[in-house]
Amino acid sequence: MTTSSTPLADSTEEHDALSRLAGRLGVPHLADCVHCGLCLASCPTYLTTGVEMSSPRGRIAMVRALGEGRGGFSPEFVRHLDQCLGCLACQTACPSGVVYGHALEGAREVVEHQYDRPPADRGMRWLLVHLFPYPHRLRRVLYGLFWYQRLGISRVVRGTRLLSLFSTRLARMEALLPSVPRPSDWRSLPTVTAAVGKQRGRVGFLTGCAQRFLLPHLNRATVRVLTAAGYQVVVPAEQGCCGALHLHSGDLAEARRQAKAMIATFERDAVDFVVVNAAGCGAAMKEYGHLLAGEVEWHDRAETFSAKVRDVSEIVAGMSWNGRLRPLPVSVTYHEACHLAHAQQIRAEPRSMLRGIPGLRLVELTESDVCCGSAGIYNLLQPEMAGRLLTRKVDRIREADTDFVAAGNIGCLLQIQLGLRQAGSRTLAVHPVELVDWALHGMPGGEPRGNSGKPRERRTLNVER
Numbered sequence: 001m002t003t004s005s006t007p008l009a010d011s012t013e014e015h016d017a018l019s020r021l022a023g024r025l026g027v028p029h030l031a032d033c034v035h036c037g038l039c040l041a042s043c044p045t046y047l048t049t050g051v052e053m054s055s056p057r058g059r060i061a062m063v064r065a066l067g068e069g070r071g072g073f074s075p076e077f078v079r080h081l082d083q084c085l086g087c088l089a090c091q092t093a094c095p096s097g098v099v100y101g102h103a104l105e106g107a108r109e110v111v112e113h114q115y116d117r118p119p120a121d122r123g124m125r126w127l128l129v130h131l132f133p134y135p136h137r138l139r140r141v142l143y144g145l146f147w148y149q150r151l152g153i154s155r156v157v158r159g160t161r162l163l164s165l166f167s168t169r170l171a172r173m174e175a176l177l178p179s180v181p182r183p184s185d186w187r188s189l190p191t192v193t194a195a196v197g198k199q200r201g202r203v204g205f206l207t208g209c210a211q212r213f214l215l216p217h218l219n220r221a222t223v224r225v226l227t228a229a230g231y232q233v234v235v236p237a238e239q240g241c242c243g244a245l246h247l248h249s250g251d252l253a254e255a256r257r258q259a260k261a262m263i264a265t266f267e268r269d270a271v272d273f274v275v276v277n278a279a280g281c282g283a284a285m286k287e288y289g290h291l292l293a294g295e296v297e298w299h300d301r302a303e304t305f306s307a308k309v310r311d312v313s314e315i316v317a318g319m320s321w322n323g324r325l326r327p328l329p330v331s332v333t334y335h336e337a338c339h340l341a342h343a344q345q346i347r348a349e350p351r352s353m354l355r356g357i358p359g360l361r362l363v364e365l366t367e368s369d370v371c372c373g374s375a376g377i378y379n380l381l382q383p384e385m386a387g388r389l390l391t392r393k394v395d396r397i398r399e400a401d402t403d404f405v406a407a408g409n410i411g412c413l414l415q416i417q418l419g420l421r422q423a424g425s426r427t428l429a430v431h432p433v434e435l436v437d438w439a440l441h442g443m444p445g446g447e448p449r450g451n452s453g454k455p456r457e458r459r460t461l462n463v464e465r
């Protein structure tokens, strides 16, 4: 491991090693960059700091310099790379077709293997990547956190700001924690749920590592909507993680292991599509072909699997409900999750889903596709930048002044809920598919879960059931 800022290779003996490093860094993906700077205005970290090295062009220059032997690892290099959200807004904006996302994955893998992080940083990263993608571990931790909240310890900790005395990151993690649903709500979804009426197809459904515990009502709503749309829904019991967290953290070997397990799991059932309601997971699963490109026996399977992956909005947007949607007289603004808008280029479908609901008034959100600062575990690792982006997002949402803000990703929902709660806003963060579910079936228990963890007052929504 090195923390040196000395160029890695300035001798011919190291040329081969340098070529390999350039490949692993993803330099070939950056070769098309002409330094035009057209991506700068879309980059959240550049918008926030105004610093060139915090822009896509600056990061590309750093990574290329390293891969070409003109630069070395330094804390500055790693800091600017760590600060990247991986939101891919730059990729959308780039007219030269630079595949920044693949280069970022390669660069992060090299950093994780060759750079010696400070112990606290290393420890926090180790903890997060060994917890979130493993449902069995997460379940135990969340069980403890449920009682931590239920017994009122959380209120005392937040009120006294006790955790910030020890660690900003820990305080941030605690603040991000939504009201943990009762463990009895974590019950698994049925392995097979029949279509309502005439069956039009059979889909698999990804329940997500954290989502199955933190937002179980969202998964149930998704299954209800899919079955109402005529799909039989298959939920494999032993599904693990999609690998997104490891992919974005530079552990490509573990991401590949998880991708293979996911492919094998869904291959056991013949399904037309694999439906996902979390943008980050869907984006990773659509890239399995690239992730497993070098593995002969897996590549074709990965391509076949990825071709079946659909965000739930891609399935629901085109639905003709034949008058089955009841009026939902609420106002909604829509935040575009980065891994939906930029990574999957899905923009029209969620809006179309929402516009299809009678009575719903959709208000366009200014800067709807600027990252909210969530970005997987970014908000836990980079709390300051994440906080600044969240404030910017909440300001825009408050300008829209709607009952709800819809977002198609669990990370965005938790992050935005936190911002709205801290700002004292009455706007609630929900997934677009929940709104469709409410229009189809009424609101579960009469009330949606609120950003304060409490039920929303019915009279505010004036929803007919």
Ligand code: SF4
Pocket (backbone or CB within 6 Å): 032, 033, 034, 035, 036, 037, 038, 039, 040, 056, 057, 060, 090, 093, 094, 095, 096, 097, 098
């Ligand atoms: S990444 Fe694309 S948009 Fe950004 S500077 Fe390079 S060529 Fe220009």
Ligand code: SF4
Pocket (backbone or CB within 6 Å): 042, 043, 044, 045, 046, 054, 055, 056, 059, 083, 084, 085, 086, 087, 088, 089, 090, 091, 100
């Ligand atoms: S991925 Fe997002 S944060 Fe990173 S350089 Fe691109 S636009 Fe900026």
